[in-house]
Structures are given as C-alpha cells and as structure tokens.
Amino acid sequence: MTVSWTPHRFTGGILALDTANTVVLRDDPEKTFDRFDNPAEIARFADAASGFRAAELGGRRLEAPLPDKIAPVVRSIRDTTDRLFRGAVAKGAVATSDLPGFLEACADGLAHSRTEIGAPGRPFGDPATPIAFEAALAVSALSLLRDDTIARLRICPNCSWLFVDRSRNSSRLWCDMAVCGNRQKASRHYRRRTAAREV
Numbered sequence: 330m331t332v333s334w335t336p337h338r339f340t341g342g343i344l345a346l347d348t349a350n351t352v353v354l355r356d357d358p359e360k361t362f363d364r365f366d367n368p369a370e371i372a373r374f375a376d377a378a379s380g381f382r383a384a385e386l387g388g389r390r391l392e393a394p395l396p397d398k399i400a401p402v403v404r405s406i407r408d409t410t411d412r413l414f415r416g417a418v419a420k421g422a423v424a425t426s427d428l429p430g431f432l433e434a435c436a437d438g439l440a441h442s443r444t445e446i447g448a449p450g451r452p453f454g455d456p457a458t459p460i461a462f463e464a465a466l467a468v469s470a471l472s473l474l475r476d477d478t479i480a481r482l483r484i485c486p487n488c489s490w491l492f493v494d495r496s497r498n499s500s501r502l503w504c505d506m507a508v509c510g511n512r513q514k515a516s517r518h519y520r521r522r523t524a525a526r527e528v
C-alpha cells in the first residue's frame with residue numbers, strides 16, 4: 330500500500346526530523362513500522378518534502394531517481410539522527426558517543442554530492458536544479474547540531490515523533506495539535522467518563 334504523504338507527516342518542521350518520523354512508534358516493538366520499507370516511498374517522500382520543506386530548502390527540489398540504491402544511506406542517516414537527537418531531548422545535551430555514527434552516515438550521504446550550500450538565499454544550493462535527497466538529508470541533519478535548535482527539539486507525548494518547537498514561548502506540546510493533541514484530549518475525556526461511571 331502506498332503512503333499518502335500528508336501535511337501531518339511533515340510536522341517535524343525540519344527535513345531531517347520529518348525523515349526520522351518515517352519510522353512510526355519507534356519505541357513500541359509490537360507496533361513499530363517503517364514507511365520506507367518499500368524504497369519507492371523514499372522517492373515519493375522526497376517529492377512531497379520538496380513542497381512541504383521548500384522554505385528550509387530555499388526552493389531547491391529534492392530528487393531520488395534510484396531509491397533502492399540510496400535506501401541504506403537514507404535509513405542510516407535517519408536512524409542515527411533519531412538516536413542522537415532523541416537522546417539530546419531526553420538529556421538536554423548531546424552524547425558524544427552517538428556522534429561518530431551520525432557523522433559517518435552524513436558523510437556517506439554527501440559522498441557523491443558536488444554542490445555548494447549555505448550561500449545567502451541558497452541554503453541548499455542553486456534552486457534551478459534539484460539536489461540529491463541523501464545529500465540534502467545530510468545537510469538538514471547536520472543543521473540540527475546548532476545549540477539554538479537543540480534547545481527547541483521536542484518529543485510528542487502521544488506519538489513520540491521528534492519535532493522542532495518554533496513557538497514564541499517554546500510551549501508547543503504536540504507534533505500536531507489537530508491530530509495528537511485532540512487524540513489525547515479525547516482519551517482523557519473517555520477516561521473521565523469511564524471513571525464517573527465506575528463510581
């Protein structure tokens with residue numbers, strides 16, 4: 330079954346976090362699953378992310394013409410990003426022991442890239458041509474290492490997705506209020522009603 334890459338699946342706020350969140354319910358061994366199990370989804374995700382993450386990418390499109398070939402490096406950047414930054418949210422600091430694997434995965438993503446990044450207005454290079462998804466993913470993941478971003482990383486208490494909280498007073502609780510916030514409210518309401526009935 331193909332995945333529909335809805336806006337909800339891009340609530341991480343940064344390409345590397347949206348990608349980390351393609352593993353669903355990571356901490357539940359019974360229910361967890363990988364939306365990239367079929368590598369064709371990597372290309373479809375890249376296509377959707379080109380739109381949803383256009384601001385981060387400076388309008389440069391992502392391309393993944395050979396998703397089977399890049400699947401291992403994409404998964405490795407994704408999973409080391411998740412480990413490193415999930416740990417950073419929990420501890421409020423980055424564990425150096427998680428860095429080598431993360432940096433090696435990012436290096437693999439950039440190994441075949443020949444572009445220039447970081448110019449004013451061109452954070453991911455010239456928007457006239459597409460950028461390889463695995464290279465852009467590495468650039469996005471490395472950008473998370475900035476102190477001001479680490480301080481704003483959160484884990485959604487409902488679905489355990491990673492997201493960046495850009496709210497002015499840093500008080501965003503859910504990855505997506507419309508989905509996770511409401512589910513939580515509904516289950517609280519249900520518990521209250523059940524408790525009332527039991528009394």
Ligand SMILES: [Zn+2]
Pocket residue numbers: 485486487488489490503504505509
């Ligand atoms: Zn959530």
